[in-house]
Amino acid sequence: MNTHLLLQLVVNGLIVGALYGVVAMSFVLIYKASQVVNFAQGEFLLIGAWVCWWLLTTYQLPFLVGMAVTFAFMLVFGIALQVVVLRPLIGEPIISVIMVTIGLSIFFQALCKWLFGVFAQPFPPIFQTQSVQILGLEIQTVYLMSLGISVAMMAGFAWFFQYSKHGLAMRATAFNQQVAQSLGISVRNVFAMAWAISAVVSSVAGIVVGIVNGVSSALSLYGIKVFPAVILGGLDSVVGAVIGGLVIGVLENVAQYVDGQYLHWGNLYEIVPFYVLVVILMIKPYGLFGTRDIERV
Amino acid sequence: MATQSLIPAGDYRTTYAADTTIFPTAGSRYAVWAGLALLCLAPLVLDRYWLSLLIQIGYFAVAALGLNILVGFTGQISIGHAAFFGFGAFASAWLSNNYGIPVFFAIPLAGVMTTAVGLIFGLPAARLKGLYLAIATLAAQYILQDFFARANWFTGGVAGTAADAFSIFGFAFDTDHRYFYVVLAYLVLTFVLATNLMRSRDGRALVALRDHYLSAEMMGINLTRYRTLSFGLSAFFAGIGGALYAHYLQFVSVEGFGILLSIQFLGMIIIGGLGSIMGTLMGTAFMVLVPEAMGWITDAVRGSALDRALSLKDNLSFLREMAIGLVIVLFLMFEPDGLAHRWRQIKAYWKLYPFSH
Incomplete structure (x- = not known):
């Protein structure tokens, strides 16, 4: 039993899991506010990362400026997507909405491959030191930054929903759209805002992953990995999304450890979250923190 | 979802037979026969490129028909249909390669095997609806794809597996011109099957399930049974479509699904x-x-x-x-x-x- 390796993997899992948590959180934000299951969440990461990479390499912008421009772009992009594509579909059956987001996801994935190529492109180096030693564990500086950013975002989300006016409006809309409207909340603005915030927050995760692994179409896989996390936590729970993300991140890495040390099946890392997903759906479909659908006749 | 029929004013149906008929007018019946006759002549006129497109349309349509029974008629969502399509392709190749079963029988048998797999993944479907089901089938897609890459004994692993050409009594349907008729026969068969299914009690039960499942349950329709049945049916059609695909290309690889x-x-x-x-x-x-x-x-x-x-x-x-x-x-x-x-x-x-x- 290689304790050191296991510990290292668990720490990695927590850091990657925090990123999953951030993406899951922005996924839940859209679902809660506008009842749309966004299968194109991974493409937000992809587009954010590519745009930032393009700004940094082509125009040699400093990292922070490039990131700010990327955020502005994602803000506009999220709003545009909601207004142009999703708004006409309000009130359509769930399959239409799901299929539209799937269609968007294919479209943008192919578009990114066309514009930026299929090969992983590395970000220009951002930190002087590649990795630091903490308690005998080798941790990349970028991972530390990513953990910091993730925690900051989660805190930001908590503050936003607890105290800010817009956050409260969003919660009211999620609770009951008609009541919210009667209180003078513009539901249309809330929907657009949810998409904008979600796009921006996802792009942060995209940029962080891009710095660590290079930018490639593999980023959109995060959009799929998000499903085990949100189902585990419950589809409409922000806290659940974060916890689900952490659990899935750790689970992946532990699966990799078990696979590498004992089983040697290979590729277990990729597939374990989906088995977990099926098991959760069989025994507890509404997740740990989700609201049960109660149907009255 | 679409409302089913646009019956013009003045078209009164006074018997159940008239209401459930496949062809409401004689004209539509002649049109179908004429269309079929034209298709039968197609290999004589068209070149290989167009024929291969028609064959593609044929086997995909068989599989898509299964998905339409599941999504369009029963109102369940599946994002894992390609995995069942792939399973049918591998199953048919596996049966004919390892057990010497003629391809003629391997194709329907592959359909039955895929039905069994579909029923396994359909079991959670009996409890889940809408979005949750979509996500469960997404998981099924990835799990089956992973299985294809792993199961060397079944799929030949990453290398893929070869499939024999379709033949009856030693007459091999190994060119596009000949295989076209095999696909056409299966297409007609499955479409007739599906049309007739939708006229039966079971078909109407599926539609009732889609339109209002609580009312359907109150009318004595067993929800679990019909949801699972619909999953099995859709997998069956997918398996047949996949098997047709396998024996057309005569090679099945893991990446396609x-x-x-x-x-x-x-x-x-x-x-x-x-x-x-x-x-x-x-x-x-x-x-x-x-x-x-x-x-x-x-x-x-x-x-x-x-x-x-x-x-x-x-x-x-x-x-x-x-x-x-x-x-x-x-x-x-x-x-x-x-x-x-x-x-x-x-x-x-x-x-x-x-x-x-």
């Missing part, structure tokens, strides 16, 4: 029209032809300034994917009831031609 194909299947039935059997065929034809059309367009503008600026030819595969995504989005935004609905409107327009309102 990804999530993109699943989405294409969903695109076919949405473009054709959810809950429309003929629509499935139209949608499949559309979905097969759109990526091809991208090829024609890039060929047409080859060498022009536009081509040089965007290097269209080198990125053809991405252009095809973009076209697939785009038509799905555009259809859902502007024609959510699909081609079948548009076709009915065209017919209604000509029926009232000089006085159309």
Whole structure:
């Protein structure tokens, strides 16, 4: 039993899991506010990362400026997507909405491959030191930054929903759209805002992953990995999304450890979250923190 | 979802037989026979390229029909149809390679095997609805794909597996011109099967389940049974379609059955029209032809300034994917009831031609 390796993997899992948590959180934000299951969440990461990479390499912008421009772009992009594509579909059956987001996801994935190529492109180096030693564990500086950013975002989300006016409006809309409207909340603005915030927050995760692994179409896989996390936590729970993300991140890495040390099946890392997903759906479909659908006749 | 029939005023049906008939008018019956006769003549006229497209439309339509039974008629969502399609392909090749079963019997047997797998993954479907089901089938897609890559004994692993040509009494259907008739026969068979299913008690139970499952349950329809049944049926059609695919290409590899194909299947039935059997065929034809059309367009503008600026030819595969995504989005935004609905409107327009309102 290689304790050191296991510990290292668990720490990695927590850091990657925090990123999953951030993406899951922005996924839940859209679902809660506008009842749309966004299968194109991974493409937000992809587009954010590519745009930032393009700004940094082509125009040699400093990292922070490039990131700010990327955020502005994602803000506009999220709003545009909601207004142009999703708004006409309000009130359509769930399959239409799901299929539209799937269609968007294919479209943008192919578009990114066309514009930026299929090969992983590395970000220009951002930190002087590649990795630091903490308690005998080798941790990349970028991972530390990513953990910091993730925690900051989660805190930001908590503050936003607890105290800010817009956050409260969003919660009211999620609770009951008609009541919210009667209180003078513009539901249309809330929907657009949810998409904008979600796009921006996802792009942060995209940029962080891009710095660590290079930018490639593999980023959109995060959009799929998000499903085990949100189902585990419950589809409409922000806290659940974060916890689900952490659990899935750790689970992946532990699966990799078990696979590498004992089983040697290979590729277990990729597939374990989906088995977990099926098991959760069989025994507890509404997740740990989700609201049960109660149907009255 | 689309309302089913546009019965013109003055068309009174007084018996159940008249209400459940397949062909409401003699004209529609003749049209179908004429269409079939034309298709039978197709191999004599068309070249290999067009025949291969028609064959593609054929086996995809069989599988898409299964998905339409599940999504369009029963109202369940599946994002894992390509995995069942792939399972059928591998199962048929496996049966004929390892057990010496003639391909003629291997294809329906592969359908039955795929049904069994579909029923296993359909069990959670009995409890889940809508979104949760969509996610469960997404997981099924990835799990089955992973299984294909692992199971060397079944699929030949990453290397893939060869499949024999279809033959009856030593007559091999190994060219496009001959195989076309095999696909056509299966297409007609499955479409007749599905049409008749929808006229039966079971078919109406599925539709009742989609429209209002609580009322359906109160009317004595066993929800669990019919939801699972619908999953099994859809897997059966997918398995048959996959088996036809395997014996057409005579080689099955793991890569072909990804999530993109699943989405294409969903695109076919949405473009054709959810809950429309003929629509499935139209949608499949559309979905097969759109990526091809991208090829024609890039060929047409080859060498022009536009081509040089965007290097269209080198990125053809991405252009095809973009076209697939785009038509799905555009259809859902502007024609959510699909081609079948548009076709009915065209017919209604000509029926009232000089006085159309």
